[in-house]
Amino acid sequence: MDIRRIFLENWPIKLASLVLAVTLWFYVTSKGKTEVSLTAPLELRNIPQGMVVVGDVPGSLELRLQGQERALRDIAAGKKVVGTVDLGRGKQGENIIHLSPDDIRKPSGVLVTHLSPFEITVKLDRLDRKSLRLKPVLTGSPAPGYRVRSVSTTPPRVTLEGPAGVIGSFAVLRTLPVDVSGMRKSSTVEARIDFQGKPVKVLEQDIGITITLQKERP
Numbered sequence: 492m493d494i495r496r497i498f499l500e501n502w503p504i505k506l507a508s509l510v511l512a513v514t515l516w517f518y519v520t521s522k523g524k525t526e527v528s529l530t531a532p533l534e535l536r537n538i539p540q541g542m543v544v545v546g547d548v549p550g551s552l553e554l555r556l557q558g559q560e561r562a563l564r565d566i567a568a569g570k571k572v573v574g575t576v577d578l579g580r581g582k583q584g585e586n587i588i589h590l591s592p593d594d595i596r597k598p599s600g601v602l603v604t605h606l607s608p609f610e611i612t613v614k615l616d617r618l619d620r621k622s623l624r625l626k627p628v629l630t631g632s633p634a635p636g637y638r639v640r641s642v643s644t645t646p647p648r649v650t651l652e653g654p655a656g657v658i659g660s661f662a663v664l665r666t667l668p669v670d671v672s673g674m675r676k677s678s679t680v681e682a683r684i685d686f687q688g689k690p691v692k693v694l695e696q697d698i699g700i701t702i703t704l705q706k707e708r709p
Contacts (some may be wrong), residue, residue: 537579546614558601616654622666630674640705653691
């Protein structure tokens with residue numbers, strides 16, 4: 492069999508048929524395609540063990556998607572589109588992450604034609620713990636004829652956990668103010684911690700402040 496003869500015989504007709512087939516393919520695949528813009532959440536995954544994210548990180552991405560109308564209707568109906576960042580190889584300090592369409596989880600057949608931002612900075616710090624004395628803070632005065640004899644916390648020390656750079660700024664941990672105005676008897680109240688707006692937490696639970704009153708002598 493002469494292969495060249497097969498391809499060259501009536502080649503104008505065969506070329507026209509090929510062009511027509513390609514044109515039809517583009518028409519069929521592009522028919523019904525449209526674009527939508529949306530805001531998608533950004534998820535940080537695989538944070539290295541013993542590390543924590545500090546500082547501001549964008550919580551969402553601005554996307555423009557292209558696809559068949561049916562696929563985009565699925566998105567409008569609630570099928571999630573999510574940006575994901577893998578921090579498995581992240582190191583302590585600033586990590587510059589370049590985002591691409593491959594980082595977007597989306598329905599099959601949908602293309603990402605635009606995303607913003609395309610680069611983010613994620614700062615990682617070592618997760619640390621520190622034992623600190625807990626200092627109770629009172630405000631106001633007991634009822635007339637009474638005074639505060641003593642105030643203590645249970646436990647007297649607590650374990651603070653958070654980024655190493657933040658933990659180091661605490662020398663003592665204070666409670667939020669407890670109002671003793673008009674108090675006439677000793678009591679124990681739940682302690683709320685003053686974290687000064689920093690990303691830390693106390694590991695202990697059921698922390699109490701015991702306020703002991705004494706009646707003044709006339």
